[in-house]
């Protein structure tokens with residue numbers, strides 16, 4: 060009995076040892092029994108497809124328009140090629156896209172102009188849009204002024220150059236987002252005595268185009284900010300007298316010249332309609348009036364195009 064018990068015991072020990080070894084090695088020999096390894100499959104995010112929109116394609120010389128792009132990545136470059144816009148427009152982040160407000164000069168000849176916008180992604184064209192812009196004819200009248208030699212001296216090249224140092228400094232800073240809201244308001248109610256782009260002769264000599272509009276008003280009439288923005292300049296200049304420049308964001312500026320009084324300081328934030336100064340006749344001026352101009356960067360555009368429509372209306 061004891062002999063059988065020992066034999067059975069040895070058999071059992073051997074049997075379980077062998078089973079144990081096989082069990083330990085099972086993972087190596089029977090891989091198909093292994094739990095399937097489920098790697099989380101990460102689908103690459105689909106690349107956004109760029110979308111290019113123009114606010115309008117029919118313009119008058121001196122009007123502005125906007126280019127808006129959506130679906131861009133950090134790696135994208137925007138190229139604009141057209142014969143009727145000087146240089147590359149500046150793009151700013153706006154909502155989920157990029158925005159540029161583009162101005163045209165009062166000297167733009169009537170005609171059809173092609174405008175192509177390309178999005179280059181890693182150097183390869185990811186999207187492009189080409190449109191024909193129609194610039195309509197606009198009659199610019201001539202104005203003849205006769206002034207005294209002292210008044211004429213005030214418009215000397217030296218004086219213009221000295222003023223330019225200040226105005227260019229003011230226009231070298233802009234808010235990265237639009238500060239304006241809706242259409243611009245006329246800073247002063249009154250008759251427009253000199254229109255934008257008017258060809259001006261002073262003492263029978265052509266003195267260039269009128270960069271803004273002149274609004275006739277009595278000395279001391281309150282002058283309103285045309286829209287929300289930040290005051291970038293408020294000082295006495297040689298040609299434009301007491302001058303204020305407001306930055307409305309995205310490279311759009313408005314300026315107010317020949318003021319009798321400056322009622323804001325540089326750096327002040329203003330709201331549309333805030334009183335910023337008073338009408339006067341300082342600098343080169345033949346009588347109290349407000350010279351009101353608007354620029355995209357340093358390019359003068361017709362201020363009335365901003366009172367008629369908001370360049371962002373097509374997005375907002």
Ligand SMILES: [Zn+2]
Pocket residue numbers: 253269271272273349350351
């Ligand atoms: Zn003027």
